[in-house]
Amino acid sequence: MSDTPDSAVHAYTERHRAAFLDDLAEWLRIPSVSAQPEHEGDVRRSAEWLSAKLKETGFPVAEVWETDGAPAVFAEWPSDDPAAPTVLVYGHHDVQPAAREDGWSTEPFEPVIRDGRMYGRGAADDKGQVFFHTLGVRAHLAATGRTTPAVHLKLVVEGEEESGSPHFRALVEQHADRLAADAVIVSDTGMWNETTPTVCTGMRGLAECEIELHGPEQDIHSGSFGGAVPNPATEVARLVAALHDTDGRVAVPGFYDGVAELTATERALFAELPFDEDTWLRTARSGAASGEAGYSTLERIWARPTAEVNGIGGGYQGAGSKTIIPSSARVKISFRLVAGQDPDHVQQAVQAWAEARVPAGIGHRITFLPATRPCLTPLDHPALRAVARAMGRAFGQKILFTREGGSGPAADLQDVLGAPVLFLGISVPSDGWHAPDEKVELGLLFKGVETAAHLWSEMAAALR
Amino acid sequence: MSDTPDSAVHAYTERHRAAFLDDLAEWLRIPSVSAQPEHEGDVRRSAEWLSAKLKETGFPVAEVWETDGAPAVFAEWPSDDPAAPTVLVYGHHDVQPAAREDGWSTEPFEPVIRDGRMYGRGAADDKGQVFFHTLGVRAHLAATGRTTPAVHLKLVVEGEEESGSPHFRALVEQHADRLAADAVIVSDTGMWNETTPTVCTGMRGLAECEIELHGPEQDIHSGSFGGAVPNPATEVARLVAALHDTDGRVAVPGFYDGVAELTATERALFAELPFDEDTWLRTARSGAASGEAGYSTLERIWARPTAEVNGIGGGYQGAGSKTIIPSSARVKISFRLVAGQDPDHVQQAVQAWAEARVPAGIGHRITFLPATRPCLTPLDHPALRAVARAMGRAFGQKILFTREGGSGPAADLQDVLGAPVLFLGISVPSDGWHAPDEKVELGLLFKGVETAAHLWSEMAAALR
Numbered sequence: 001m002s003d004t005p006d007s008a009v010h011a012y013t014e015r016h017r018a019a020f021l022d023d024l025a026e027w028l029r030i031p032s033v034s035a036q037p038e039h040e041g042d043v044r045r046s047a048e049w050l051s052a053k054l055k056e057t058g059f060p061v062a063e064v065w066e067t068d069g070a071p072a073v074f075a076e077w078p079s080d081d082p083a084a085p086t087v088l089v090y091g092h093h094d095v096q097p098a099a100r101e102d103g104w105s106t107e108p109f110e111p112v113i114r115d116g117r118m119y120g121r122g123a124a125d126d127k128g129q130v131f132f133h134t135l136g137v138r139a140h141l142a143a144t145g146r147t148t149p150a151v152h153l154k155l156v157v158e159g160e161e162e163s164g165s166p167h168f169r170a171l172v173e174q175h176a177d178r179l180a181a182d183a184v185i186v187s188d189t190g191m192w193n194e195t196t197p198t199v200c201t202g203m204r205g206l207a208e209c210e211i212e213l214h215g216p217e218q219d220i221h222s223g224s225f226g227g228a229v230p231n232p233a234t235e236v237a238r239l240v241a242a243l244h245d246t247d248g249r250v251a252v253p254g255f256y257d258g259v260a261e262l263t264a265t266e267r268a269l270f271a272e273l274p275f276d277e278d279t280w281l282r283t284a285r286s287g288a289a290s291g292e293a294g295y296s297t298l299e300r301i302w303a304r305p306t307a308e309v310n311g312i313g314g315g316y317q318g319a320g321s322k323t324i325i326p327s328s329a330r331v332k333i334s335f336r337l338v339a340g341q342d343p344d345h346v347q348q349a350v351q352a353w354a355e356a357r358v359p360a361g362i363g364h365r366i367t368f369l370p371a372t373r374p375c376l377t378p379l380d381h382p383a384l385r386a387v388a389r390a391m392g393r394a395f396g397q398k399i400l401f402t403r404e405g406g407s408g409p410a411a412d413l414q415d416v417l418g419a420p421v422l423f424l425g426i427s428v429p430s431d432g433w434h435a436p437d438e439k440v441e442l443g444l445l446f447k448g449v450e451t452a453a454h455l456w457s458e459m460a461a462a463l464r
Numbered sequence: 465m466s467d468t469p470d471s472a473v474h475a476y477t478e479r480h481r482a483a484f485l486d487d488l489a490e491w492l493r494i495p496s497v498s499a500q501p502e503h504e505g506d507v508r509r510s511a512e513w514l515s516a517k518l519k520e521t522g523f524p525v526a527e528v529w530e531t532d533g534a535p536a537v538f539a540e541w542p543s544d545d546p547a548a549p550t551v552l553v554y555g556h557h558d559v560q561p562a563a564r565e566d567g568w569s570t571e572p573f574e575p576v577i578r579d580g581r582m583y584g585r586g587a588a589d590d591k592g593q594v595f596f597h598t599l600g601v602r603a604h605l606a607a608t609g610r611t612t613p614a615v616h617l618k619l620v621v622e623g624e625e626e627s628g629s630p631h632f633r634a635l636v637e638q639h640a641d642r643l644a645a646d647a648v649i650v651s652d653t654g655m656w657n658e659t660t661p662t663v664c665t666g667m668r669g670l671a672e673c674e675i676e677l678h679g680p681e682q683d684i685h686s687g688s689f690g691g692a693v694p695n696p697a698t699e700v701a702r703l704v705a706a707l708h709d710t711d712g713r714v715a716v717p718g719f720y721d722g723v724a725e726l727t728a729t730e731r732a733l734f735a736e737l738p739f740d741e742d743t744w745l746r747t748a749r750s751g752a753a754s755g756e757a758g759y760s761t762l763e764r765i766w767a768r769p770t771a772e773v774n775g776i777g778g779g780y781q782g783a784g785s786k787t788i789i790p791s792s793a794r795v796k797i798s799f800r801l802v803a804g805q806d807p808d809h810v811q812q813a814v815q816a817w818a819e820a821r822v823p824a825g826i827g828h829r830i831t832f833l834p835a836t837r838p839c840l841t842p843l844d845h846p847a848l849r850a851v852a853r854a855m856g857r858a859f860g861q862k863i864l865f866t867r868e869g870g871s872g873p874a875a876d877l878q879d880v881l882g883a884p885v886l887f888l889g890i891s892v893p894s895d896g897w898h899a900p901d902e903k904v905e906l907g908l909l910f911k912g913v914e915t916a917a918h919l920w921s922e923m924a925a926a927l928r
Contacts, residue, residue: 204687206687206787208785208787210785215750215751216748216749216750217749217750218749220748220749220750221870222770222772222774222798222800223668223670223800223868223869223870223871224748224765224868224869224870225748225750225765225869226765226770226772226798226800226869227755227756227764227765227768227769227770227772227800227869228748228753228754228755228761228764228765229745229748229750229752229753229754229755230750230752230754231772231773233704233773233774233775233776233795234704234705234707234708234772234773236701236776237700237701237702237703237704237705237773237776237795238701238704238705239701240697240698240701240702240705241698241701241702241704241705241706242705243698244698281693284680284684284688284689284692284693285680285681285682285684286679286680286681286684286689286693286694286825287679287824287825287826287827288693288694288823288824288825288826289692289693289825290692290693290694290823290824290825291691291692291693292691297692300691300692301688301689301690301691301692304691305691306686306690306691308686308690308691308695308698308787308789309695309697309698309701309778309779309790310686310697310779310780310785310786310787310788310789310790311697311778311779311780311781311786311788311790312697312700312701312776312777312778312779312781312793313776313777313778313781314773314775314776314777315773315774315775315776315796316774316775316796317775317776317777317794317796320833321672321674321774321796321798321833322774322775322796323670323672323772323774323798323870324774324775325772325774326773326774326775329776330781331697331701332779332780332781332785332786334686334690334785334787336686336687336690336691359752359754360751360752360754361750361751361752361753361754362751362752363751369784369785404687404688405687405688405689405690405691406685406687406688406787407687
């Protein structure tokens, strides 16, 4: 199948290890915190740094793309094989805020190598994972003797992922022609753990709403009026209580329309993972697992749609008491969606469900935020098999399959470009995304390089 | 029955009208706002002013009583008839905050008379209503030719009612011997409206709790964990939704234990009042009436116990969204209680009900505030008939009966002193309690004086 001897890739990677780490450290020193206005210039500097580095790597095209927010980076390296498929890699160059006093052992923007790990903000999320593609493509060329990649290779690296990617979809729509691809590789996720390499096959979608209920025109006295007019705080609670049935299923009529049910194969694959519920509960900082009847915890968070209250509020919330019937109350609910669900349909279903439950004397306002579609790659998709084979060659291990419970801009790429989204992530849960002492395991980082090096030949073969 | 010709009372009252209004205005000029620390000295000045005025009125005993907060005033005028019953009048000398810029037409602490009304903070709540007792007792003496009242007359006028009477119960307990009475007259309520004189026969009690539920040790990501661990915001909403059954009855087992059901006579008396639901809804600033099935609006707010959510909160309540499962959520619930209900029993019932509903993985903390007992005077109680007769003589009209939906320190007097509580209030809903342009109708104020003048003979006859 492959024309790249695995040992050649490994040798090339080892040879360039020190320079690669020096470069990554240089990038990590740029505090490209998209959420903090004082770092606006750093985010731009990070984009310019990456663009220059990609040119140095050999990408004939490397550009900084402006958005209405922070800039993104686009790069392209066409294959000399005109029949080669096109693959687009996605990542982001902005990072979460970080300060020494948050609990970091060393300065977050002064990366250090300690015990086989590189510590620094962005080491895993996501600069390290973007960066393994630079050495990866060079190892691919060196080991295959090619002068151009086996696929038409494109990269898009956005600068606002940590701020919710507010301009990413518009960017993708604006540049849809140049971003067009047969497959998208997202390198912004992780694997099961240090010893269990896995490929993520999908993420859940997201529909978010706020429901505000209005009762009396102002707070009124609960002694004078209590018991005789509807209370919007009570009504908002009744809505929330009606969200689920006693089996933990979402009780909004039509919510499950189109849901892709788990196949026996998928359930078997989930069950292969070394999952320990007690460990998971400690990660969830929760005292008990609960949810939709008939599903395991992994199935619940990866493959089932959910409704969660993110916030609820109304009336007096200070110390002591205030005997009022509040004028209004509101709840923020987010729905995680799985393959087969249409966010528009879910929004309509939620709106109809809520409106039908609001009693006389209570006004309502229901607002939806922009939704994110779910994405799921079928287990037998050739591109997914290619990712798993590339990873298997790098790790020398059987590759298992996971999903992500969260939602991300990957869905915008799938949506706008109409291409399947694959995930190649080598981060592990202990890497401390968004936390102090974020790090990347150097062993895994170079497995990422090697996976990326094998990937383009595998993809070319799979998608030809 | 009466030894006081009504015309003599009326003539005496008219003769002292101007001086009475001058005195009241002088008192209203003292901004005795108990909630504002900068007025601490004014509250004390108000107590001293009243104490001096009561001595001037003829009370042999008039004292300023210290509390751990603002001072109260106590006065006593024994009857020369050793067999006379003892009656204690309750009121308060502190007032709500007020400032011209809140929407007052004139300075709130510069009382003015306009169109037969005296405008000023405290004119109705409660200085005006306390003060009519001073001229009232003198008219009683003048018209009956007595040198001492027909009852052993006591007054207690607290200085923290507008701040929730935090030290009143302790004060009553401390001075229970000196406050001992056969009946208590509370002059801090109102009547139906300008043309419908009424006597209030009871107030609801109050039990208040806060229920806090704890889920994950910190907010966790609703994508990574949503659907697989219990959500405290959802659980708090489920508790609230379970508070009432579909008939609008409180669904806490044992809540209705001991409730004094409305008699046919009481329902008939309520129905005699010129109640208009549309007008009432405008006062309630609400769009619909709703509540316990089988009861009218007046029955619901006056004679039925209720559970109202005063505040609910948990998770993210800011703009936009935050995809979390919140770590905790809480709700403040107040229960209005009616005669026959025991606050301790209600609290135990609520605690047991809530604890039984908290699922695995959710922690809870339930806190109760000090409760207030309900008070209700039976319609055939001689003291109540005496109040109604005194009022009827002053107004020359049939007196109807109401209740109050709210709760007040009157219950502490009933509780500690073991005496029935009667209500003599001449304020009307348009008087603007706690609002700008608070006023008292002078016509009603002097009906209050005359009622107070008739009251002591009526009470002496009724309680002998």
